[in-house]
Amino acid sequence: MSSVVLRDVRKSFPSRRGGQVAVLSGIDTDVADGEFLAILGPSGCGKSTLLRIISGLEAPTSGSIHINGADVTGTAPERRELAMVFQNYALFPHLDVRENILFGLKSRREPRDLQGRRLRETTDLLGLDALLDRKPSELSGGQRQRVALGRALVSGQRLILMDEPLSNLDAKLRADMRIELKRIQRRLGLTIIYVTHDQVEAMTMADRVMMLADGGVEQLAAPAEIYAAPASVTVGRFIGSPP
Numbered sequence: 001m002s003s004v005v006l007r008d009v010r011k012s013f014p015s016r017r018g019g020q021v022a023v024l025s026g027i028d029t030d031v032a033d034g035e036f037l038a039i040l041g042p043s044g045c046g047k048s049t050l051l052r053i054i055s056g057l058e059a060p061t062s063g064s065i066h067i068n069g070a071d072v073t074g075t076a077p078e079r080r081e082l083a084m085v086f087q088n089y090a091l092f093p094h095l096d097v098r099e100n101i102l103f104g105l106k107s108r109r110e111p112r113d114l115q116g117r118r119l120r121e122t123t124d125l126l127g128l129d130a131l132l133d134r135k136p137s138e139l140s141g142g143q144r145q146r147v148a149l150g151r152a153l154v155s156g157q158r159l160i161l162m163d164e165p166l167s168n169l170d171a172k173l174r175a176d177m178r179i180e181l182k183r184i185q186r187r188l189g190l191t192i193i194y195v196t197h198d199q200v201e202a203m204t205m206a207d208r209v210m211m212l213a214d215g216g217v218e219q220l221a222a223p224a225e226i227y228a229a230p231a232s233v234t235v236g237r238f239i240g241s242p243p
């Protein structure tokens with residue numbers, strides 16, 4: 001079954017000169033349940049806009065979005081069956097790690113014992129048990145990133161949208177987190193849609209890569225297939241050769 005289905009999703013923004021600028025020009029895709037889909041492309045090509053449309057933070061100009069079989073095109077973000085992880089972590093500075101993670105649950109009004117169990121499972125999985133009483137300012141970049149991930153995981157949602165979640169980390173930590181994210185995804189059977197401009201991230205983590213350029217899909221295929229047969233010169237240049 002498909003987790004996410006996009007049909008002819010288009011988005012234009014008003015331009016400074018008074019007209020419209022097309023940022024997404026007809027995106028179609030089916031994301032399978034349990035798939036890791038990377039959306040890859042250069043800065044400004046529309047990746048974040050597409051993710052925000054899937055999450056409901058932005059409305060498409062036209063086209064439809066289905067999640068778990070339901071048409072959610074007009075529904076609010078909090079009513080969609082998904083969780084989101086942002087590049088800047090979006091943690092609350094005045095709340096400690098426990099409260100920041102539980103924020104993912106409280107807004108959904110779940111029973112307390114269930115909250116406690118999910119919190120333990122999540123902090124255990126992410127190695128955050130010893131940090132529960134710390135504020136974000138007392139954490140390293142990698143730890144903050146884990147808290148942001150914890151907030152998404154504790155929600156119990158099976159679909160997680162991520163917008164460049166590792167780009168604020170140094171190279172070593174980024175490499176470690178790539179492996180860890182894959183491990184967690186497999187273990188929990190999550191569907192992940194992962195926006196990045198980093199071809200190594202996309203090509204090493206994803207089951208399929210959606211290569212975006214100029215608001216359109218240049219290629220949508222498994223990493224090996226993209227290396228073997230890039231669909232265009234643009235894709236070939238952007239991907240380079242296998243690491």
Ligand code: ADP
Nearest residue numbers: 013014023041042043044045046047048049050
């Ligand atoms: P990416 O995430 O791939 O770097 P974005 O989706 O953030 O790209 O942006 C794609 C294009 O849409 C950019 O040219 C950006 O300036 C424009 N854009 C994004 N959001 C808005 C907005 N709210 N209003 C006007 N233009 C926007």
Ligand code: MG
Nearest residue numbers: 047048049163
């Ligand atoms: Mg972006």
